[in-house]
Amino acid sequence: MRFFQPFLFLAVVAILIQGCAFSRGTLGDDIKTEAVSSITKGVTTKTEVLTLLGAPDRVLPLNGRDVYQYYRYDAKAGSLLLILINFSRLSVKGDDLFVMLNQNGIVEEVLSSKRTENLEFRFWPFGE
C-alpha cells in the first residue's frame, strides 16, 4: 500500500490541477524613468518635454496652466482551473505622470508614480 501512496498522491494532484492560465495586457507606452528624471523644474520647456516623452495622452487646463498627463496601464491575470473549483485574479495598475507647465511654457511641477513595478501574477482571490 505504501508503494502506491506516492502514485495516488500524484494522480490526485494531476486530476485536481488540470490547468493554469496566465494573461497580460498593456495600454500605452512605458514612461521612461530616465526621461522623467531629466526634466528639471523651472528649466525644462514644453518643447523639450514633448521631445523627451512624446505627445501627452491628455492635456488638462489647470488654473491657467497646462498639465500634460501621460499614462500606462498594465494588467496581469492568473487562473487556477481545477476540476472542482476555479480561482482567478486580475490585477490592473497604472503609471501616471503629470507635467505642470506655467504660462511661459516652463515646467513648474512633475508628479509621477510607477505602480506597475510591483505588479505580480496572482491566482488566489482572497486576502489582500
Place this chain on the structure above:
Amino acid sequence: MLRSHGHFTIFLLFVLMGGLCSACNVVRVTLNTPLTPDDVAFIVPGQTTLLEVIDRLGSPDSINNSETGIVSVHRFLDMKYARVNFGWLAKPWSPVDPDLIFSRTGFGTDAFQVFYDSNGIVVQHSFLRHVIDRPFHPYPF
C-alpha cells in the same frame, strides 16, 4: 454490511461535495491599490501638501480645476465575483446538461478625492463611496 454501508456513505458524501463544489468560480479584479481610511489618515487639512499626498499614495488618476484650486482623484476598484452551478449535481443522471447557477458580483468601485487650495495645500478630502470590504458571496437573493 455495516462497513460497506459506511464506505458507501463516505463515497456519496464525496460525490455530493464534488457536485456542490464543481463549477464553482471565484474571481477577483483589482484596479490600482484599494485605499482604506487608515491609508489616508496622515492627511491633515491645512497642513498636508499635494506632494506629500502623492509621495504616500502615488500620483492621482486625474487632476482637475475646483473653485478653491485643484482636485485630485485616486480611483480604485475591488471587484469580487462568486458563482456556483448546482446543476452539476444532476449531470451524472441527466441526459441533458442542466444548470442552476447562483452568482453575485460586487463591483467595489470607489475614489478618493482631495481638494487643494491654489498653493497645493489640502483643503478637504473624502471617499466618493464608502465601500465595505464584502466577502465572496454567490447567493444573489
